[in-house]
Amino acid sequence: MTETQPVQAQLTLAIDAMGGDAGPEAVVSGAARAVEAGLGARLVFFGDAALIEPLVKAEASLSGAEIRHADGVVSMTDKPSQVLRRGQNTSMWAAISAVKEASAGAVVSCGNTGGLMALSIKQLGIIDGVDRPAMTALWPTPRGRTVVLDVGANVEATDNQLVQFAIMGEAFFRSLTGEQKPIVGLLNVGAEELKGHEIVRSAARILREADPEMSFAGFIEGNDISKGTVDVVVTDGFTGNVALKTAEGAARLVGSWLKQALTASLITRVGALLLRVQLMRLKERMDPSSVNGAVFLGLNGLIVKSHGGADAAGVKSAIEMAASLASRPFRDEVAETIARVGMRAAETKTQEGAGGDVKAAAI
Amino acid sequence: MTETQPVQAQLTLAIDAMGGDAGPEAVVSGAARAVEAGLGARLVFFGDAALIEPLVKAEASLSGAEIRHADGVVSMTDKPSQVLRRGQNTSMWAAISAVKEASAGAVVSCGNTGGLMALSIKQLGIIDGVDRPAMTALWPTPRGRTVVLDVGANVEATDNQLVQFAIMGEAFFRSLTGEQKPIVGLLNVGAEELKGHEIVRSAARILREADPEMSFAGFIEGNDISKGTVDVVVTDGFTGNVALKTAEGAARLVGSWLKQALTASLITRVGALLLRVQLMRLKERMDPSSVNGAVFLGLNGLIVKSHGGADAAGVKSAIEMAASLASRPFRDEVAETIARVGMRAAETKTQEGAGGDVKAAAI
Numbered sequence: 001m002t003e004t005q006p007v008q009a010q011l012t013l014a015i016d017a018m019g020g021d022a023g024p025e026a027v028v029s030g031a032a033r034a035v036e037a038g039l040g041a042r043l044v045f046f047g048d049a050a051l052i053e054p055l056v057k058a059e060a061s062l063s064g065a066e067i068r069h070a071d072g073v074v075s076m077t078d079k080p081s082q083v084l085r086r087g088q089n090t091s092m093w094a095a096i097s098a099v100k101e102a103s104a105g106a107v108v109s110c111g112n113t114g115g116l117m118a119l120s121i122k123q124l125g126i127i128d129g130v131d132r133p134a135m136t137a138l139w140p141t142p143r144g145r146t147v148v149l150d151v152g153a154n155v156e157a158t159d160n161q162l163v164q165f166a167i168m169g170e171a172f173f174r175s176l177t178g179e180q181k182p183i184v185g186l187l188n189v190g191a192e193e194l195k196g197h198e199i200v201r202s203a204a205r206i207l208r209e210a211d212p213e214m215s216f217a218g219f220i221e222g223n224d225i226s227k228g229t230v231d232v233v234v235t236d237g238f239t240g241n242v243a244l245k246t247a248e249g250a251a252r253l254v255g256s257w258l259k260q261a262l263t264a265s266l267i268t269r270v271g272a273l274l275l276r277v278q279l280m281r282l283k284e285r286m287d288p289s290s291v292n293g294a295v296f297l298g299l300n301g302l303i304v305k306s307h308g309g310a311d312a313a314g315v316k317s318a319i320e321m322a323a324s325l326a327s328r329p330f331r332d333e334v335a336e337t338i339a340r341v342g343m344r345a346a347e348t349k350t351q352e353g354a355g356g357d358v359k360a361a362a363i
Numbered sequence: 364m365t366e367t368q369p370v371q372a373q374l375t376l377a378i379d380a381m382g383g384d385a386g387p388e389a390v391v392s393g394a395a396r397a398v399e400a401g402l403g404a405r406l407v408f409f410g411d412a413a414l415i416e417p418l419v420k421a422e423a424s425l426s427g428a429e430i431r432h433a434d435g436v437v438s439m440t441d442k443p444s445q446v447l448r449r450g451q452n453t454s455m456w457a458a459i460s461a462v463k464e465a466s467a468g469a470v471v472s473c474g475n476t477g478g479l480m481a482l483s484i485k486q487l488g489i490i491d492g493v494d495r496p497a498m499t500a501l502w503p504t505p506r507g508r509t510v511v512l513d514v515g516a517n518v519e520a521t522d523n524q525l526v527q528f529a530i531m532g533e534a535f536f537r538s539l540t541g542e543q544k545p546i547v548g549l550l551n552v553g554a555e556e557l558k559g560h561e562i563v564r565s566a567a568r569i570l571r572e573a574d575p576e577m578s579f580a581g582f583i584e585g586n587d588i589s590k591g592t593v594d595v596v597v598t599d600g601f602t603g604n605v606a607l608k609t610a611e612g613a614a615r616l617v618g619s620w621l622k623q624a625l626t627a628s629l630i631t632r633v634g635a636l637l638l639r640v641q642l643m644r645l646k647e648r649m650d651p652s653s654v655n656g657a658v659f660l661g662l663n664g665l666i667v668k669s670h671g672g673a674d675a676a677g678v679k680s681a682i683e684m685a686a687s688l689a690s691r692p693f694r695d696e697v698a699e700t701i702a703r704v705g706m707r708a709a710e711t712k713t714q715e716g717a718g719g720d721v722k723a724a725a726i
Contacts, residue, residue: 141616142616142619155552187605189515189518189600189601189604189605196518196601197519197601221604221608222604222605222606222607222609222610222611222612223609223611223612224612225609225612225613226609226613226615226616227612227615227616235605237552238552238559238560239601239602239605241552241584241585242550242552242584242585242598242602242605242606243585243606244585245584245585245586246586246588246589246606246609246610246613247585247609247610247612247613248586248613249585249587249589249590249610250609250610250611250613251613251614251616251617252586252589252590253504253505253589253590253614254614254618254649255617256505257645257648257649258621261638261641261642261644261645262638264641265641267637268638268641270637271636271638272634272638273634274630274631274634274637275624275625275631275634275635278627278631279624282620282624285620286617286620
């Protein structure tokens, strides 16, 4: 998988420097590291100029960067409804505006997820035919990385929304990796034990009939995610969010057990010393910041959400992902596929007279 | 946590010897190990006597065990509806009958989960006030073990059913560990990002008002499960099943990375040698068979489902759990609490005029 591709010289990224747990320090430092690693994009920082300017000036690699002052900050505790009402003076708003006005190709923000989604929908709008945006996570596997969506933009999803997630996830994976035929799976429970959600079953029927071009592998189970059985795992935002956080928790528990094992005695400490290089590599693999950067799919513009607690390394990953994706036409690809499949899906559903429907949760 | 308690001499366990992936060999061998470890219960094996008898005779510790022949076997691929129609001659049916007739205190089976649940409901019936049985999993944490339910008996759950799961899980944890005030949490998604399911929110309201005796911690997130933030994690069977399998997959991935690290070079192999004892302990901790044994809660009788692929060590764990639980009055405790809380919950819901309702999935 190649995730970093040559980027056109004119690409500009709008960086929301405020709102993350680690403050503008981590954002600016991460941005500097990305530029030093050959990002090839122009950076514009949005936020409190008095705070950001000294940080940017201290980084030689950011001499070409621009700073645009914004008074307000969206805090982690602000509700999306508050952000929508009072967020117009914030760095987050200004960064999204830059994408709306096409003066930037993407936003990277460590801020409040719900607020970022609400402001993005309001300013950029949703692709025609998409009901609700979805949020991606990159999941490490033995084969590379799997994309999981939705991991939290919506708490429920209808069958048609799952179909849209599948189409968006497929286009996203293709843009990220260059893989032309990503394999897509729908997350379900063991078929021999349970019938599975009717919504999931209906989504599978629609996908098979309405998007025959897709490499659709049918249902997968929870353990298939880390196996890398498929490239794109489709699920509703409640299940996806629980799965992601549960896996992080399980990996952390195994990591803490390993640490106990390594430090149990003088002999194990010597053993750990001999394993030092390999253990550091293992730690890097287990580090969530190496796969930092959730993308909001389904919007008329590219928004990359970095984890609120991301350090400089995490911010660097998110910025690199934004630069890599900004040069791909995946928004148009999603729009075209959604339009094509949507028509066929409507036919399929009319023929079958089927189709579970649940209410979409408002953010 | 003490999970093995003195068991009354007269306890009999009905062991379904058929239907597991590893055959009656693993079941009989696991049973012998449990007896050798001081089980203190009489064992009755159900299944093909021609297969079982030589296995039992080969184990000196099983000299007091009984064998009851049954012609039929519930296979892993049988659908619950088929099992219900044609399962009356099977070892599974006969083992459950022994509990129904009170000639055994519990069933242990490695067989088909859906079939076991269907036959158990049919023969034993459900506790008054419980809508649907739930299935537990034991989850390792730094503090010991957490109980997660439902992990797959139902694909959906109403708010009232989640409340019932909470009550059943609390009583189960108390019986298993002796802990008088287990802490109960409802699995949800990050509050700052999402509203969460209305069903989960309604269940939390009901629990707070209708069961003030419960140590209810409110919402927890996926990463809290492996942290051991609470003793009992309550969720619907779809989410619970995905969470359980996703965590197993994530732990296995970390384990495979660790193996790569240990075998990367001659030097790392020497390091691994120095860590041998500790790594074996780590492997045991990560071994699912050490927490084998899912209990079906909500039935008028105790059914312990061993993993279909369990080896002798796994079967031993499941049999020990059955013996430990069979001597506790947790069925009556669940019945009393459900009756008490059910009345208060009805009042709460009438006052609020709230309450999401979804259809329960038939097995």
